[in-house]
Ligand SMILES: Nc1ncnc2c1ncn2[C@@H]1O[C@H](COP(=O)(O)OP(=O)(O)OP(=O)(O)O)[C@@H](O)[C@H]1O
């Protein structure tokens with residue numbers, strides 16, 4: 001049995017459940033109050049845990065694989081294999097000081113106090129830049145600490161930046177860049193082919209999100225021009241359309257961010273009835 005640890009609540013829960021559904025491994029009858037949930041594969045089970053606990057669960061073998069933030073993985077120093085960046089839950093750990101403080105750069109914080117929910121990452125950062133500071137661990141509402149005299153600066157998560165602005169804080173450096181990863185237990189990952197299947201399934205969804213399937217018709221005489229525009233994976237698929245005029249149907253996979261440019265060029269080259277369709281999964 002392969003145990004997959006996923007966040008039971010918080011902001012990572014919903015996108016994780018959605019990703020597994022798209023990957024063809026849906027969480028069946030899961031809820032935040034349950035500890036386990038099944039999926040369509042009888043040899044796999046989901047285990048619900050706090051995002052912050054998942055690195056240790058995977059390290060200790062309570063779960064074979066897990067989904068959690070890279071910041072939480074780095075903070076726990078867990079010995080796990082980092083397998084795949086899932087490109088969601090992006091956030092930065094930033095070093096910030098009160099707006100009106102004279103502190104301009106990390107070196108101005110020498111021998112001062114820095115409050116954070118991430119003491120390990122913060123210690124590592126200051127050690128790396130060789131600036132001695134006193135790191136104070138807090139378990140929440142970190143933004144408050146410089147305003148009540150507990151700290152001179154903070155290292156906290158920032159994504160939109162709204163919390164910093166609201167709390168009259170100014171970013172002076174970026175300490176860590178995080179997103180959500182698939183991790184595995186170092187021993188299990190070598191043993192289990194199924195773990196590679198999980199990685200491939202998740203990867204196929206990520207890959208598909210960046211691609212679009214294009215379908216169009218074109219007069220047969222324009223075919224060569226149209227083929228030149230399409231940067232097909234293995235070249236476009238071309239089919240003869242049964243119609244009075246000599247027409248071909250052309251199908252191709254292209255990068256999502258090229259759709260706008262390519263569709264304009266295709267129109268100019270004589271293509272019509274162009275359809276742009278999302279792809280659910282792409283398995284190489
Ligand atoms: N704006 C954000 N604020 C906090 N964490 C974020 C943000 N964006 C992404 N994350 C990531 O989400 C993970 C934290 O998720 P977690 O479930 O522990 O916190 P949460 O959603 O704030 O829930 P809780 O209410 O329990 O604090 C971290 O890996 C963090 O990098």
Ligand SMILES: O=P(O)(O)OC[C@H]1O[C@H](OP(=O)(O)OP(=O)(O)O)[C@H](O)[C@@H]1O
Nearest residue numbers: 140141156157158159160161162163164
């Ligand atoms: O840059 P922003 O988009 O404003 O996001 C960053 C804020 O979001 C998180 O708090 P959260 O809402 O998770 O509350 P918490 O501190 O109680 O976990 C984080 O701790 C920051 O305070």
Ligand SMILES: [Mg+2]
Nearest residue numbers: 010011140157
């Ligand atoms: Mg939070």
